[in-house]
Amino acid sequence: xxxxxxxxxxxxxxxxxxxxxxxxxxxxxxxxxxxxxxxxxxxxxxxxxxxxxxxxxxxxxxxxxxxxxxxxxxxxxxxxxxxxxxxxxxxxxxxxxxxxxxxxxxxxxxxxxxxxxxxxxxxxxxxxxxxxxxxxxxxxxxxxxxxxxxxxxxxxxxxxxxxxxxxxxxxxxxxxxxxxxxxxxxxxxxxxxxxxxxxxxxxxxxxxxxxxxxxxxxxxxxxxxxxxxxxx
Numbered sequence: 001x002x003x004x005x006x007x008x009x010x011x012x013x014x015x016x017x018x019x020x021x022x023x024x025x026x027x028x029x030x031x032x033x034x035x036x037x038x039x040x041x042x043x044x045x046x047x048x049x050x051x052x053x054x055x056x057x058x059x060x061x062x063x064x065x066x067x068x069x070x071x072x073x074x075x076x077x078x079x080x081x082x083x084x085x086x087x088x089x090x091x092x093x094x095x096x097x098x099x100x101x102x103x104x105x106x107x108x109x110x111x112x113x114x115x116x117x118x119x120x121x122x123x124x125x126x127x128x129x130x131x132x133x134x135x136x137x138x139x140x141x142x143x144x145x146x147x148x149x150x151x152x153x154x155x156x157x158x159x160x161x162x163x164x165x166x167x168x169x170x171x172x173x174x175x176x177x178x179x180x181x182x183x184x185x186x187x188x189x190x191x192x193x194x195x196x197x198x199x200x201x202x203x204x205x206x207x208x209x210x211x212x213x214x215x216x217x218x219x220x221x222x223x224x225x226x227x228x229x230x231x232x
Contacts (some may be wrong), residue, residue: 029072029110035059037068037109039116042090044130044152046103048123049095054088056107056114068109075108081120093120119153126177128202129153132209132232140228144219149209149232156184160219166190168219175202182211195223208232 035058042053056068070088078084080103081094091105099122106115121127129152134145148159148167157170169189175182184198193216200214213227 029069037112037114039105039114040065041116041118045121045127046093046118047121047125048093048097048099051090051092052118053090054105056109058109072109073107075106077106079104079106080118099125126180126204128173128175128182128204128209134230134232135208136231138229139226140215140224140230143221143224146216146230146232149216158216160217168192168217182214191219193217193219193223197227200227 038057038059040055040057043050046052056073057065058068059065073088076084076088078091081097081101082091082103083094084091084105091103093103097120099120101120103118103120104115105118106113108114130150132149132151133147134149137143137145144160146158146160148157148162150157150159150167151173154172155170156173157167159167167190169186169192171185171187173182173184180201180203182200182202186192186196186198195215196217197213197215201212203210203212209230209232211228211230211232214230215224215227216230218224
């Protein structure tokens with residue numbers, strides 16, 4: 001009888017063999033494949049010398065969005081005139097970065113790449129980018145206020161009553177920071193009001209966006225003759 005056979009017989013005599021259970025599966029970073037990852041920044045305007053917060057996020061709709069745990073994110077890299085903090089919580093744009101320069105932030109979530117490209121804005125440049133909420137109006141006081149006026153790098157949207165991803169209308173825009181001329185062009189919407197006047201001027205005063213000679217619509221009634229002065 002060989003030594004190996006003897007060991008097996010002794011084991012059988014001692015009782016049934018037991019196989020240890022595998023360790024529980026770590027599902028922390030396992031997400032449905034039909035959801036996407038993205039980066040949330042603390043601002044939409046990336047100015048020279050600014051420090052910008054970074055939050056890797058996951059689309060969990062209809063339950064909303066959630067921040068990705070640090071252990072699910074790897075392979076960080078940053079290209080362009082900026083530095084990434086050691087804790088990966090922020091990036092700092094170089095004070096002498098050229099306006100218009102591109103910064104590219106990359107990382108991976110379980111092998112899936114996430115790429116964000118940012119454009120540097122001059123420290124004192126007038127930009128419209130961001131989400132604005134109407135605080136006052138002259139000539140349109142009786143109308144429902146615009147609760148969300150959103151400007152991206154090239155696109156805009158107007159929403160009177162925000163609900164999840166709903167927008168009343170959206171499109172593209174052009175803005176001249178020298179003359180302050182603003183022109184919006186509608187490309188679609190859930191409910192586009194009649195009588196829009198989307199050519200006027202825009203200035204930022206003490207942190208408030210002011211639109212002159214424009215009519216963004218009446219969500220609950222007929223259009224109004226003449227333009228309005230909006231403050232956001």
